[in-house]
Amino acid sequence: MIAAPHPDGATAHMYVRHPEARGNALRRFLRHASDVVWCFVRVALPKGRRFDQVYHVLYFLLTQHRFPRLRNPRTLNEHLFRLKMSGTMSDPLRRRVSDKVLVKEFIRERAGAHYPETLACCNSFESFLATDLPERCVIKPAHASGRVVYADGPLDRAALDEVRSWFDLNYYDLERELNYRDLEKRVIVEELLGDGITPPKDYKVFCFDGEPQFVQVDDGRFTDHTRNLYTTDWRMLPVRWPYANHAKDERPESLAEIVRLSRLVAAEFDFIRVDFYVTDGRVLIGELTNLPANASQRFLPQEVDGILGNLFTGKVMRDIERKLFALGGHAS
Numbered sequence: 001m002i003a004a005p006h007p008d009g010a011t012a013h014m015y016v017r018h019p020e021a022r023g024n025a026l027r028r029f030l031r032h033a034s035d036v037v038w039c040f041v042r043v044a045l046p047k048g049r050r051f052d053q054v055y056h057v058l059y060f061l062l063t064q065h066r067f068p069r070l071r072n073p074r075t076l077n078e079h080l081f082r083l084k085m086s087g088t089m090s091d092p093l094r095r096r097v098s099d100k101v102l103v104k105e106f107i108r109e110r111a112g113a114h115y116p117e118t119l120a121c122c123n124s125f126e127s128f129l130a131t132d133l134p135e136r137c138v139i140k141p142a143h144a145s146g147r148v149v150y151a152d153g154p155l156d157r158a159a160l161d162e163v164r165s166w167f168d169l170n171y172y173d174l175e176r177e178l179n180y181r182d183l184e185k186r187v188i189v190e191e192l193l194g195d196g197i198t199p200p201k202d203y204k205v206f207c208f209d210g211e212p213q214f215v216q217v218d219d220g221r222f223t224d225h226t227r228n229l230y231t232t233d234w235r236m237l238p239v240r241w242p243y244a245n246h247a248k249d250e251r252p253e254s255l256a257e258i259v260r261l262s263r264l265v266a267a268e269f270d271f272i273r274v275d276f277y278v279t280d281g282r283v284l285i286g287e288l289t290n291l292p293a294n295a296s297q298r299f300l301p302q303e304v305d306g307i308l309g310n311l312f313t314g315k316v317m318r319d320i321e322r323k324l325f326a327l328g329g330h331a332s
Contacts, residue, residue, distance in 0.1 A: 038062060042174075049087075052176040056084055059175075063296035075305035079312040080295035083271060089178040089290060093268065097288040098179040100142040100188050107285050111264040115285050116277070120189040125164045128187055136192040139163060143183035144171035145289075150192065163187060175294050193279045200279035201249075202286065203258055205232075207266035207274060208311045212259050216273075219246045231317055232259055238327050240300040254283045261285065271312070301327055 041058060045051050060068045060081055068081045088094060097103045104115050119137055122128040139149040139159075147166060149159050172181035194200040204216040214237065215230045226246035229237040234251040252258065261283065262274040273289040299305040307323050 055176045074309050076308040077295045077305055079309055080291055084291055094179045094290055099183050103288055107265055111261050116190040122187045125167050138190045138192050140188050141166035142186040142188045144169055179290055193277055200277045203276045205262040205274045207262055207272050209270055210267040212262040213311050213317045217249050237324050239304050242297045252278055254278055257283050
């Protein structure tokens with residue numbers, strides 16, 4: 001059972017005693033109740049275009065706490081929602097770049113072989129078991145998102161069970177994202193980047209009409225998750241989306257190359273996010289993301305969502321950055 005993520009990632013503590021304890025208990029109860037209801041909706045609502053659209057509206061309501069404006073979207077999340085509802089996600093190009101095998105062909109054609117090395121590709125669990133894996137590698141389903149096994153030695157039973165489950169997974173069934181429906185079920189094995197302990201620095205570049213506009217940098221993704229957003233000339237935006245900020249990251253020496261490669265692979269999209277790893281002097285594209293967080297994460301302050309929504313209407317970052325920096329915070 002998979003519950004919809006809480007939009008701001010917050011957690012409550014059951015035994016904290018203070019004047020707001022009763023309110024916290026009520027919020028926990030409501031959150032748990034909404035998770036239970038959502039699990040039922042996810043399973044009970046039939047598949048199909050109309051039902052999927054109902055699902056997306058309900059999911060937006062659950063995570064954004066309001067209904068989306070369908071005809072006149074204003075916020076970044078509403079524009080992503082419209083993209084999801086438009087049927088664009090079933091286009092062959094969107095489907096191609098959602099597949100972790102096929103996307104490498106796409107990247108190579110547009111920008112060269114700037115991606116992690118593929119060590120194996122398996123179309124069944126039996127072929128995976130028969131593959132002579134290196135001790136250190138990364139294992140992912142090519143047809144899904146957010147699943148990964150980091151191997152630094154022989155795989156244990158839990159890891160093998162996880163990989164086995166991927167061959168039965170249709171990721172479309174989880175969040176109704178059409179770009180994943182009916183992708184070939186394969187497992188891809190890649191080189192393990194970095195030291196195998198600390199994940200390499202990653203930079204996620206948001207591109208609108210083929211042009212990079214801002215960069216997301218995450219830290220502590222598997223521990224205490226934090227996130228910063230930057231302009232492409234590396235000024236930190238006073239934004240939480242939805243995680244707390246960490247100290248300002250050093251400007252990467254390869255920033256110009258990150259922007260250049262983003263522009264090359266994003267040229268055919270009205271919106272796409274280009275996700276990079278930078279390690280040992282190498283600039284590698286890990287994947288392309290069609291719908292970041294499935295349009296579910298809320299901005300703090302909330303005005304940021306509307307300001308960034310202008311990037312879908314032909315404006316560029318320099319047109320809106322004054323409004324962003326006027327919100328205050330540690331922006332530079």
